[in-house]
Amino acid sequence: MHLVKDIGEAGLLAIVQTFCPGQLVGDDAALVSISPGQQVVVTTDLLVDGVHFSLGLAQPGIVTMTPEDVGWRAAAANLSDLAAMGARPLGITVGLSLPPDVPVAWIEGIYQGLAVCLREFAGGPILGGDVCQSDSLSLAITALGEVDPQAAIYRHRARPGDVILATGIHGAARAGLELLLKPAWGEFLTTYQRQTLIQTHQRPRPRLDVIEIIRRYLPTERIAGMDSSDGLADAVIQICQQSQTGAILWAEQLPLVQELPPELGQAWGFYGGEDFELVLTLAPAAAKTLISHLNSQAAIIGEITSGTEITLVSDTETITLDPQQRWQHFEV
Amino acid sequence: MHLVKDIGEAGLLAIVQTFCPGQLVGDDAALVSISPGQQVVVTTDLLVDGVHFSLGLAQPGIVTMTPEDVGWRAAAANLSDLAAMGARPLGITVGLSLPPDVPVAWIEGIYQGLAVCLREFAGGPILGGDVCQSDSLSLAITALGEVDPQAAIYRHRARPGDVILATGIHGAARAGLELLLKPAWGEFLTTYQRQTLIQTHQRPRPRLDVIEIIRRYLPTERIAGMDSSDGLADAVIQICQQSQTGAILWAEQLPLVQELPPELGQAWGFYGGEDFELVLTLAPAAAKTLISHLNSQAAIIGEITSGTEITLVSDTETITLDPQQRWQHFEV
Incomplete structure (x- = not known):
């Protein structure tokens, strides 16, 4: 097997x-x-072995991704940041640091994964980059995009009266990671469910399709938002803090992963992160238009309020989110 | 002393x-x-502790730079790549990976160095980036610039009859590194000379000033070239290979560091690298115009020829450069 140190x-x-x-x-x-x-x-993102993924180098025996998955996920995370701004991708640069005893095939795998993801989402070419020897395997990706400044999506533009819309399902990526880290876990899941959850973790899909629909059907609409890479709750908190608003979230409407026991689905769906969906705030009519074109792959989960309190309301209780607290139990 | 792991x-x-x-x-x-x-x-560049600089982490006891120097050098290397393309800088993104036991003051130092270099060369703002824990300290810098595509400087545009112009002095950065790695070396140098050579290594100066002069006085000129970050010889070889030309270089005209014994000056000046000067090929009249505005901080070191051979000619001998060989002795 050829190693990186053999080829220089x-x-x-x-x-x-x-x-x-x-x-x-x-x-x-x-x-x-x-x-x-x-x-x-x-936008620039770092992805480090043992932190954002495990190829088995940093933590021997723990392998959550193939090199192809690592490349895909690195490209997807950056394309998701472009989608979060309402931008169209132009390409990426890749800074790859790697230990000398890594197989050459891994490098090809990582670049293959980057290339396949870029092709799938019209992410543009690999515009160049750099390669260097290091103690850890890591990727530094910078993605470039373009956007009409009037149509850019910012976190700080939410206004009271906006509804809060979340695309996709939340919590699946976190469940997929659990299945990879603890293979004995989740015996209540079917093989198909397990594979789907794992796939969501290894091959997240940036929602550039949502941006295309906005560009076509809502080109002049004021839309605030970001992606849910750090979790659904975090996205709502960030948007409210930057916009100096509050929010009411309806616990029954949260698009949580359905395959898990409710308590887990709630914890991982609301706080888990890495789903790379979009959380947007916009006028109710615009949200209705967007949902109709997304074939129901989106839900209105609450609304922006004046004040700064963020509350989560279910049939049986109302809790106030503490922005500093990563996880708060709630009933659904 | 606060460490990175204390502040999260x-x-x-x-x-x-x-x-x-x-x-x-x-x-x-x-x-x-x-x-x-x-x-x-x-353009994206990786800079890794123990490879591109030594803060004493990767190789205990070997310290060639302060954190401020590391930041400066990282910004300067990327701004030099923009200058090499004839571009005007717009800003940079910074991906910083670092071990948890690094002092917080180092982070401030690195960003301080980045900011001071950007200010000095009108490099634009720090546009964002990412921070992550890792085993090695490394920086991934992406620099953005803008250029009129008609005025971009490419390596492949040299033509027979062009003269080859090199800015500045070559070999000083390599001598500065030697002084840092072997403090007992260079006893024949004055304190001022030592400090100047060390400064050239720690605080290289991207030649964006040359690009401003070209933009003002030679806006429509065809100019090929690149920077000399991998050495003067390497730059000429790269330009000739990409342009499918040869070159004659005049050994007596090479702008080599003068403070060293001739053999060292020649070796480090021609092959040393990291001087971050520009090597340009252009019509003789245009070269004369450029030199006049650079106050003699540039020299015509040879000319582009048809064929593919690159020869180095002195009063006493003619040698043919082997593109695969990093170092070839020659007489001056």
């Missing part, structure tokens, strides 16, 4: 360059065209 | 955010304006 930096770069468009290879930087009237959107 | 991710982010403009904090990505008719230029 030149060998590494030769592999990496096969994943970049020919005209982008061989200069100190890449040029990217922007459509007239658009601004550039830029 | 939230504490880290709070420090980092003090170095970002207020309006850029609090969203998933940053928006950047581009001037009409310009393209975006993007």
Whole structure:
């Protein structure tokens, strides 16, 4: 098996360059065209072995992803940040640090995963990057996008009277991680359910499709929001804090993973994170339009209020969320 | 002394955010304006402790830079890549990985160094980024710039008849590193010379000033080139390979560091790297114009020829450079 230390930096770069468009290879930087009237959107994320994924290097015996999954997830997380701003992707750069005893096939796998995810979501090309030896395997991805500044989605633009809309299902990615870390867990799940939950963790899907629908059907609408990469509760808290508003959330309407016991579904769905869905606030009529085009893959989960209190209301109780507290039990 | 592990991710982010403009904090990505008719230029560099600099973590006892130097150098290397493309900087993103037992003051130092370098060279703001725990301390910097695509400097645009122009002095950065690694070395240097050489290694200066002069006085000129971050010889080889040309270099004209014995000056000046100067090929009249505005801080070191051979000519000998060989002795 070839290891990275056997092929050196030149060998590494030769592999990496096969994943970049020919005209982008061989200069100190890449040029990217922007459509007239658009601004550039830029976001950078670090993903480190043993923190954001486990290839078994940092924690021997713990393997939650293949190299292809790592590449996919790295691209997906950054594309999700672009979607969170309402932007259209233009491409990514990749900084890859890796220990010398990593198999060369892993590098190809990571870039393969990046390339497949970029293709699937029209994320643009790999615009270049850098490779370097290090003690840990990590990826630093910078994604570039473009957005009409009038149509950009910011966290601070929520207003009282907006409804809060969440796309997709929450908690599945966290459940998938649990299945990978504790294979004996979840014996109440079918094989199909297990595979689906694991897939949601390993291959998250950035919601650029939602942005395309907004661009087509709601091009001039004021929309606030962000992605739910740190959890559904966190997204609502961030939006309210940046907008200086409060919110009421309806516990029965939260789009929680259904395959789990209610208490777990609630904990992981509300607080789990890594689902990479979108949490948006907008006028009720606009939300209705958006949901109709999303084929019900979205739910209105509450509304923005004046004040700064965020309450979660169910048939049997009302709790006030503490922004500093990562997890609060609630009844549904 | 506060360590990173004492303040956690939230504490880290709070420090980092003090170095970002207020309006850029609090969203998933940053928006950047581009001037009409310009393209975006993007470049990513990794800098790893123990590889690109030594803070004493990876190799205990070996310290070549302060945290401020590391930040400066990281920004400077990326701004130099923008200069190499003829671009004007718009800002950078910063991905910082660091071990938990690093002093908090180091983080502030690194960001301080980044900020001071960006201010000095009009490099734009820190547009955001990410912080994560890791086994190694490393920085992943992505720099954004803008360029009129007609005025972009590419490696592949050299033509026979162009002269080859190098800015600044080469070999000083390599000599500075030697002084840091072997303090007993260089007893023939004065204290002032030692300090100057060390400064060149720790605080390299990207040549964005050259690009401003080109933009003003030679806006429509065809110019090929790159920076000399991997050495003067490497730059000429890369330009010739990408342009499918050869070159003649005049050994007596090479702008080599003067403070060293000739053999060392030649080796480190021609092959050393990290000087972050520019190596440009252009028509002889344009080169003359550029040199006149650079107050002689540039030299014509040779010319582009047809064929693919790169020769180095002195009064006493002619040698042919082997692109695969990192170092070849020559007489001056």
